[in-house]
Amino acid sequence: MDQRARLPASLPCANPTASLWQTPLADIADIQAPELPAVTDVVIVGSGITGAAIAWNLLSRAKSAGQQNHARLMNHATHQRVGARVLPPNRVVMLEARQACSGATGRNGGHTKAASYRSFLAHERALGSIEAACQIARMELANIREVHSFAKEHGIDCESRSCWTVDAIYDPDQWAHAHEAAEAMGKAMPGEDVSRYEFHTPEQVRERFHLEEGEVCGGISYEAGSISAYRFTIGVLKLCLDRGLSLETSTPATRISALEEADDEGHRWVVETPRGLIVAKEVVLATNGYTATVEPRFQGIIVPLRGQITAHRPGSGMPKDGLQMTYSFIYRDGYEYMVSKAEGSSHAGDIVMGGGLVKAPDLGLDEYGNSDDSTLNPVISKYLYGTTPRYFGSKKWGEDHPDGRVRKEWTGIMGFSPDGFPFVGEMPGRPGLWVSAGFQGHGMALCWLCGKALSEMMSGRDGEELRAWFPDAFRVSEERLLRRFDGVRHTPVDSRTEPRH
Template identity: 55%
Template sequence: MDERARIPVSLPRDNPTRSYWQDPPDAAVADLRTTETLPESADVVIVGSGITGAAVAWGLLQNGDQPGRSIVMLEARQACSGATGRNGGHTKAASYRTFAHHVSTLGSTAAAAQIARLELANIRAVHGFARSHGIDCDAVSCDTVDIIYDAAQWEAAVAAVAAMRAALGPDDPAAEYELVAGPDAVRARFHGHATTFRGRPDPVAGAVVYPAGSLSAYKFGVGVLRLCLARGLNLQTHTPSLALRREKGIDGVWLVETPRGTIAARRVVLATNGYTAHLVPRLQGVVVPLRGQVTAQRPGRALPAGGCLPTTYSFIYEGGYEYMVPRPAGSRFAGDIVMGGGLVRGAADEGLYEYGSTDDTALNPDVSAYLRDTTPRYFGPDWGEDDPAGRVRAEWTGIMGFTPDGFPLVGEIPHGGGDDDDGGGLWTASAFQGHGMVLCWMCARALVDMMEGRDANNELDSWFPRAFRITEERLAKRFQGRVSHNISGQDQGVPAE
């Protein structure tokens, strides 16, 4: 793993695989340059135009006491074309799967409960923002079901739900879970069948049901960008940030170098997730990229409601899981099944060689073959015959970011010293562990509060986890792979949402 973590992080690559969500790209925003030439300076430069960058821009633009503030957003490729435009769109916390690990790691039940509440708050905030601002992004609030194929995982799930109810209180919305025991009940309600993998039986042990949702993260991100543009954001697409350096002789000014010129700013925000170490070399091995893979499959002919199932899914087995989002009625390609993951069982060495990769221009053929087979395997006879047009409509890859301790990095990057000091006015919210749909909105909100001086007395501690803040101690940790989302407590890699 050390070798994979040391691979130099690159810029986003040209000609990435075509994401289902970006086909076609947004005609007005995808290739927008608000001004023909790159501004020479700005109050704030935001690098990255996904949900995090858009949320930071929105937060900064709400500050009415600085109406003349200039904000320039730089994007290496098309707008919202990174992880936001490539994930599965699953607004699902699955907090019970990490609760025990967080208690153990942080030494505090209260800290673990705070993370669970933040994840739920993030889901509600994203869906609420889409509703209140009229963003058409196919947003659906619904239940989700985790179908568990391993007896030890099931026992741990039951214990984790009990622990969360005890810690948060049975009426806390973040501890709202229903346990469905046994294969017959799971099959009757969710069409989940026992399966086999490489000749090994995967019997259904039970299921966990809880509130979640789904949306097109691409449409949501573009919708937020539109709101920001209306308030004065200057968006510059196809403008990669090549390097950061200090302005010589001018205290506190950063220079962001691009192929179209250099822009100066006193504050720079890196909303660059898995690519962050490209601009901040001291984060090499601290924010480690991981390539994930997703398919969009036409629904099997026997699936109820033409594939527009009422819940989203995860299929959990010893060592990992896949996640699944049915496209809702009324959306384009309604009934399509979006299935992601496949690293643990589909890729060589449980996905080892996907670490360190920023190559979203290609697919892993082994993962492709595995993901293509998941739907009829998990749904059995309830899948039926494939659509005459073929099972797979699209498949693509995207780049996530992971840290040694499994938490995102939020805050001002500490001073590193030297001529190109990488601290003081350099901020980030990044490395969302493949869990950005339930982390990045609230992390961006916290970052804006930090930048605007609304955390001078640690006011954020009432709702924002201290474990997410950047510290020198965290930056010194060694990356050993993804921190577990495995409720049995064993560290191992799992596909991301």
């Protein structure tokens, strides 16, 4: 694993596989200005949900400040410190190596799902605090709810659906862990929605969730949702464009360096791209699995991991109106996750199934350190192809669609950290260089509020109000940057090692 983690990070490849969500491409997929801006307040590297969230919060705060302090801002074309606070930027440039939202956000499985019970006990052990574990669980559910609420409030057409999910569990130890964790959460957060779980017997799993009983131990259901993260993020980026964002696609950041001394207006960073240089006051890395490409301190710390997903046309025996819940299938060493595309969406009823990593040789070892999303792993392809009739049973699945079972298959690059937490905050000893990355394949339950938290920090609002909901465990620190990645434990009960998040 150490050898895989040390593989040099690379920029996103030029010809990635196309996800179901990216068909058709958005009308801003290839947007860029005739000339790259030479000077700006903030450069955000990455146009996924994290970069979009940061841009939205910075630009919205700038707009609000402009309305309240028009005269003052007219005299300060770029933001300056005012007492203990920082005036928000009014110039934000976003760089994207490929097309807009072409990374992990536009290539995920469509889930907005926390599964907080699966990491709760590990978080309590790692952090030495049950309250710290509760804070993470609360933030995950709040993040999911805020994403769906934002889509509704702003009329973003993105297949947003709040619903319940079910985890079908096929391993006795995982089943016992689920009961232990749910009980602990109920005691720690009595009466809160975040600790609301329902358990189901094998017979109920078969009858209520259309699954084949097989070797299933039972099921656990709770609040979740599904969404086209691609269309959601494109919608947010369009809102940001209306507020003055300069979105520059096909413009990778190839090097970021600090000036020896900031100029009179506070510009201190130089971002190099194939289209020229940009001088900025602050730079934000919203680059997830690619972060080490532009910030070498993350080499071997945020490690790329390639995931694989298929979209299955529904079999003839599946419900005609689609499945009304989302699913995960949990076994000893790993899991699959599944979303049925909602009625009224493109390819309604299609079943999006992701996972299968541990079915590859050496439990998927060669997928670590792999940032090539232009190809597929044939072993995982074969495994994912067989998941739907296996989990639902051949009779309930029925005959494959006349056009074939798999409509589309793709890969995407996630980012994993040594301790299982994202890195959010300012880089130690590098003022003005910020990061929000390393989401462990769990971005739809974390990215939106991590982006909001980072924008608060950048605006000088890093006080008790933020610390009340944002976990200290997520913050960038020198100590965390000294750790080294030694693998991901995909399940809280792992046959290979002691449980670790």
